[in-house]
Amino acid sequence: MSQMTTTEPTPLVLALQAWTVQRGEAALCEGVTLQLPAGGICHLIGANGTGKTTLLMQLAGLLPVLTGEVRYLDAETLPVQPVYVSHQLGIHPNLTVAQNLRFLLNLYGINPSDEDIDAALSWVGLAGFERISSSHLSAGQTRRITLARLYLLTPKIAPLWLLDEPFTALDVEMVARMEARLQAFAQAGGAILMTSHQQAMVANQTLDLSAYMV
Numbered sequence: 001m002s003q004m005t006t007t008e009p010t011p012l013v014l015a016l017q018a019w020t021v022q023r024g025e026a027a028l029c030e031g032v033t034l035q036l037p038a039g040g041i042c043h044l045i046g047a048n049g050t051g052k053t054t055l056l057m058q059l060a061g062l063l064p065v066l067t068g069e070v071r072y073l074d075a076e077t078l079p080v081q082p083v084y085v086s087h088q089l090g091i092h093p094n095l096t097v098a099q100n101l102r103f104l105l106n107l108y109g110i111n112p113s114d115e116d117i118d119a120a121l122s123w124v125g126l127a128g129f130e131r132i133s134s135s136h137l138s139a140g141q142t143r144r145i146t147l148a149r150l151y152l153l154t155p156k157i158a159p160l161w162l163l164d165e166p167f168t169a170l171d172v173e174m175v176a177r178m179e180a181r182l183q184a185f186a187q188a189g190g191a192i193l194m195t196s197h198q199q200a201m202v203a204n205q206t207l208d209l210s211a212y213m214v
């Protein structure tokens with residue numbers, strides 16, 4: 001007797017339909033459509049000012065949505081906020097490096113051990129910086145604190161990552177390490193929507209916002 005094999009469809013982590021990218025009164029893009037499956041790494045592209053950051057901020061709940069439908073894992077909301085890593089940082093200068101990282105992880109319900117913090121900081125090349133005030137770091141080092149959380153976040157904790165220019169201000173070695181992390185997260189069933197003005201070799205799909213400009 002022959003056996004029938006059925007292939008489960010890959011679930012969509014994020015689906016956008018008829019989405020308007022909007023800042024204040026001004027619609028920047030209309031009718032944006034996206035289907036981002038588990039395992040998907042989507043490179044969000046478009047000229048300066050097209051609305052890439054605006055779209056990520058809307059999805060992160062930081063800017064209002066006036067028109068459009070969004071589904072997360074076929075529901076209206078994710079179990080947790082999407083992870084949003086912004087190039088406008090969000091690191092508190094009065095906290096130490098470890099305190100800032102701990103705060104960022106607490107946002108996703110993670111209460112990291114000291115060993116977790118050490119491992120994540122070591123991964124981004126900040127071993128030994130735990131007790132240093134974040135105000136004493138360079139732009140690239142500060143950027144690394146914002147990225148260190150990705151070391152500890154799995155698709156089960158946070159299935160969707162929204163990354164705004166994740167490779168900016170990073171050296172070549174750190175870019176390679178980040179790319180490997182993004183790939184591992186996607187292979188484990190996560191989904192990523194990311195902007196990058198550099199080539200994004202890790203991406204397996206592209207959303208060009210220029211095609212939707214008003």
Ligand SMILES: Nc1ncnc2c1ncn2[C@@H]1O[C@H](COP(=O)(O)OP(=O)(O)OP(=O)(O)O)[C@@H](O)[C@H]1O
Nearest residue numbers: 023024028046047048049050051052053054055195
């Ligand atoms: N803080 C702000 N307040 C009001 N309008 C803004 C603000 N930031 C950006 N804008 C407007 O929104 C538009 C889209 O900006 P956004 O940052 O989303 O573009 P982007 O595609 O990410 O650009 P870039 O490639 O330069 O990062 C800009 O053209 C600008 O007019």
